[in-house]
Amino acid sequence: MRVLVAGANGQVGQSLIQRSSHELVALDRGALDITQPHSIQSAIERHRPDVLINAAAYTAVDRAERESALAVAGNQTGPALLAAACAGAGIPLLHISTDYVFDGTADRPYVETDPTQPLGIYGQTKCAGEVAVRAALPEHIILRTSWVFSAHGANFVRTMLRLADTRDQLSVVDDQFGGPTGADTIADALLGMVDRYRDTGALPWGTYHFSQLPHVSWHQFACEIIRQGRARGLLDHDIEVLPVPSSAYPTTVERPKNSRLDRAKYDQAFDLQTPSWKAELAQVLGVLSARS
């Protein structure tokens, strides 16, 4: 099974490279620009994949408001072109989407059939990308995930550790809730799908919610990062983590208060035991500690 990955340098792209035991070719933007039809076509012709995984996206949530053309290109046009190319090549597309397709006003975890209502350009373009994939290619999986972290790239875990290194006190919002999700676990979920496709020639195509548990606030997530960071010796002093409301930390785009994704549909369709995010955080901190 030959797997072609777009977005090799991202968090999920790097995890796919590290976790895969398949014949996997992961290309960065220079080798496969998902906004350029010729680039996609030549990558498919050259590598002849059996499955394509799109780990590429425009992920700068606030910057998207002033760079909407780039966000549209990366999150809408790119997935549309990839899906059309996969349809032409007769191969499936595994695509990643986000909790930001919802406005976060529900009082329960979101299920796949809930209406989308993004709060900003990033969410709107990711939503439009989903629509384009569904329209172009029945043989797709759209995996919506949330609060992605890893030892690589820009994410909340690394930001908290960086800030905590030079401060005694951090203020973190306690009125937004979601499921932190390790990039390695997302990669394992996608690679598990590749295995099943290899073995059975099919997948239960469609959209799935996927995050790790338990659901927490950003404040609770930060407290655990600091606790584990201290225990591992990554931080050498006490840090107080103060809970604050979102209103105390204004951002260009409002974030969904409720980012909780109900993953029951995924759990019924796929047989993958995933660790809690706390266990995955321990692994990530282990990697960071070995590096420092």
Ligand SMILES: NC(=O)c1ccc[n+]([C@@H]2O[C@H](COP(=O)([O-])OP(=O)(O)OC[C@H]3O[C@@H](n4cnc5c(N)ncnc54)[C@H](OP(=O)(O)O)[C@@H]3O)[C@@H](O)[C@H]2O)c1
């Ligand atoms: N990060 C989160 O918290 C989060 C939450 C929910 C869902 N997601 C979704 O999860 C997926 C993976 O996210 P991530 O955190 O791994 O993202 P990431 O670390 O920001 O990586 C995205 C990668 O996409 C690449 N890219 C952007 N535009 C491209 C293009 N036109 N052609 C080829 N590559 C391009 C970037 O390349 P450059 O390095 O060259 O810019 C970058 O390496 C995305 O679909 C994202 O929307 C993420």
